[in-house]
Amino acid sequence: MTKKLKVGVLISGRGTNLQALLDACADPAFPAGIALVISNVAGAAGLERADAAGVPTLVISHKDFPSRETFDARMDAALRAAGIELVCLAGFMRLLSDGFVTGWRGKMINIHPSLLPSFKGMHTHAQALAAGVEQHGCTVHYVTPALDDGPIIAQAAVPVLAGDTEETLAARVLEAEHRLYPEALKLVAQGKAGTDQSDYLNRRGAEAQKQRED
Ligand code: GRF
DSSP states (O other), X not given: OOOOEEEEEEESSOOHHHHHHHHHHTSTTSSEEEEEEEESSTTOHHHHHHHHTTOOEEEOOGGGSSSHHHHHHHHHXXXXXXXXXXXXXXXXXXXXXXXXXXXXXXSEXXXXXXXXTSSOSSOHHHHHHHHTOSEEEEEXXXXXSSTTOSOEEEEEEEEOOTTOOHHHHHHHHHXXXXXXXXXXXXXXXXXXXXXXXXXXXXXXXXXHHHHHHO
16 A cells, blocks of 8 residues: 555644544545644643544643744644644644744645635634625635635535524534545645645636536
């Protein structure tokens, strides 16, 4: 079997997206494996998920560091020491320094709960409801220094239904996230998702073409 891409996952909380990635990586045929999970929050529920899957964990609390840069440098050292080749952000609630992002450019991906470029930042479901859109969803993208802005790898859309609240809409998007993140990781691990945005647009175009033909 070919070598699996060594993945590090950064979390801050419940870790349901981490769980989706752990489940996908449990398949021997999946082209990536999770070698380290780092949480900046001690006691984050996601740490138990990693433990249960037998994946090493580290808690690196940002509160123990005098600056964003020194905190990020500690995470960087841990990731490099573990031989990590790709970083997945999965509900990691800290902004990353430009130095860290640049050091992992093209090798760090994030899942964001909106159809980017719409609704960057926080409270995306409330933003979508306030805007009155008919379609909402989630995006996996490469991380660049600008917030929620890097080249898109994959997106999944869900309908906004009459009577939706922030909670019902969030739950529908979260289900889509759990399908999308493993699919996107697979594309990256197979070398099928380049950092050039035209890669994504070409893939999406080819999928649309195939659907028209089927
Ligand atoms: C998800 O909605 C993800 O899109 C966002 O943070 C949330 C994390 O949830 N970046 P979980 O910890 O994966 O359950």
